[in-house]
Amino acid sequence: MRLFAAVPLPADAAAAASELLPEHPALRRVRPEHMHLTLAFLGETPAGRLAEAADAIARGARGHGRFRMRLDALGRFPPAGPPRVVWLGAGAGRDALVALGRDVRGALAERGLPFDEKPLQAHVTLARVRESAGPDDARAIARAVAGAVAAPLDVPVDEVVLFESLIGSGGPRYTRRATAALGEVGGQR
Numbered sequence: 191m192r193l194f195a196a197v198p199l200p201a202d203a204a205a206a207a208s209e210l211l212p213e214h215p216a217l218r219r220v221r222p223e224h225m226h227l228t229l230a231f232l233g234e235t236p237a238g239r240l241a242e243a244a245d246a247i248a249r250g251a252r253g254h255g256r257f258r259m260r261l262d263a264l265g266r267f268p269p270a271g272p273p274r275v276v277w278l279g280a281g282a283g284r285d286a287l288v289a290l291g292r293d294v295r296g297a298l299a300e301r302g303l304p305f306d307e308k309p310l311q312a313h314v315t316l317a318r319v320r321e322s323a324g325p326d327d328a329r330a331i332a333r334a335v336a337g338a339v340a341a342p343l344d345v346p347v348d349e350v351v352l353f354e355s356l357i358g359s360g361g362p363r364y365t366r367r368a369t370a371a372l373g374e375v376g377g378q379r
Contacts, residue, residue, distance in 0.1 A: 192355045193235045193367070195247050195294050196226035197287070199314060203261070203345045207278050207314060210264065210340055216327035217276065217317040224364060225314050227280070229291040229350060230298055231306040242301050244352055244368030250294030251350045251370035259283030261314060262342040266335045272328035274319050276335055278343075280312035287312050287347065290372075294350060348372050 199207065204222035211217065229250075235243060260282040266273040280287055291310040298305050319331060352368040 191235050191237050191240065191367075192357070193232040193240075193243055193352060194228055194355060195230045195232070195243075195250075195298075195350055195352050196228045197290075197347050197349070198351055199225040199227075199345060203343050206341075206343055207261065207316060210278065210338065211276060211316055212334055214327070214331060214334070216320050216323035216331060218320050219317045220315050221361070224362065225316075226351075226353075227287060227312060227314055229287075229294045229310065232298070232303060233306065235303065239303060240367060243298070243303055246297040246301050246303060247294060247350050247352045247368055248370040249300075250297035251290065251372055254286075254290050254293065254372050256346065256348040256372045257283055257286045259287055259312075259345050259347050260342050261345060262340055264316075264335050264338045264340050265313070266332065272319070272323075272325070273331050273335065275315055276317045276319070276331065277311075277313035277315050278340060279314075281342070283345075283347065284312045290347075290350065 204225040208222045259280050261278045262281045263279040265277050265279050267275040288310055350370045351366050354365045354367050356363045
């Protein structure tokens with residue numbers, strides 16, 4: 191099973207995020223229903239360890255209250271040279287998301303579940319640049335990202351989901367395998 195732990199974007203926020211980029215044939219857009227903030231990418235994981243992964247996600251989420259996050263900056267990876275990914279980054283609420291990700295990753299590590307240990311980047315992938323994109327396409331996309339102003343999107347963060355990703359010819363398909371709800375803080379949701 192190919193697994194990752196993430197905070198999914200609500201449908202309204204995902205729809206608004208998908209409208210931020212101008213159309214360009216060299217961009218392969220992420221479908222709104224697939225938009226999320228990855229906390230940990232586990233990759234190929236034996237099916238027999240699914241329950242351990244679900245338990246780790248729940249343990250990592252424990253003690254974290256619900257919060258709001260603001261997505262308000264367009265960016266790209268890498269930050270210089272030809273872009274490969276265009277993303278929407280987190281501003282307010284970023285520290286809470288990073289803390290949540292740190293605890294989820296810590297719980298995975300305690301169980302000996304391997305995951306990609308690259309630093310957590312608080313972002314939602316909006317599009318990937320097609321491999322067939324030429325230098326003119328790359329420059330146009332880089333200019334569009336540099337000149338774009340993202341209207342802030344306020345997003346509730348109230349759960350962590352363990353997704354299975356199935357890659358097929360029609361693109362990826364994500365299936366929820368476990369969900370860990372975040373708690374209430376100060377009696378507020």
